[in-house]
Amino acid sequence: MGSESEQTQSERGEKTLFAIKEFKSYLEGVEKDLSRMSKKFSNKEIAQGVGFAATGIHEALTYLGIVRKVIEKTERIVVKKSIISDK
Numbered sequence: 001m002g003s004e005s006e007q008t009q010s011e012r013g014e015k016t017l018f019a020i021k022e023f024k025s026y027l028e029g030v031e032k033d034l035s036r037m038s039k040k041f042s043n044k045e046i047a048q049g050v051g052f053a054a055t056g057i058h059e060a061l062t063y064l065g066i067v068r069k070v071i072e073k074t075e076r077i078v079v080k081k082s083i084i085s086d087k
Contacts (some may be wrong), residue, residue: 013071
């Protein structure tokens with residue numbers, strides 16, 4: 001039963017990492033689009049607002065990278081503990 005639970009946790013971790021990868025790709029695309037858009041607007045306030053949105057997305061990508069690293073490290077620790085407890 002323990003190995004089934006560990007496999008389920010591993011599968012959830014893999015699905016989460018995949019979702020993070022997909023979300024990161026989406027946010028990078030939006031960030032690029034917003035950066036291009038901010039250069040096209042002649043109205044300074046609109047361009048500045050779009051630039052702020054692009055900056056916010058960039059920050060979200062930074063935090064997403066941190067979350068990904070935490071998940072990966074946690075998975076390695078769980079696997080290591082599982083191997084040790086099996087012995």
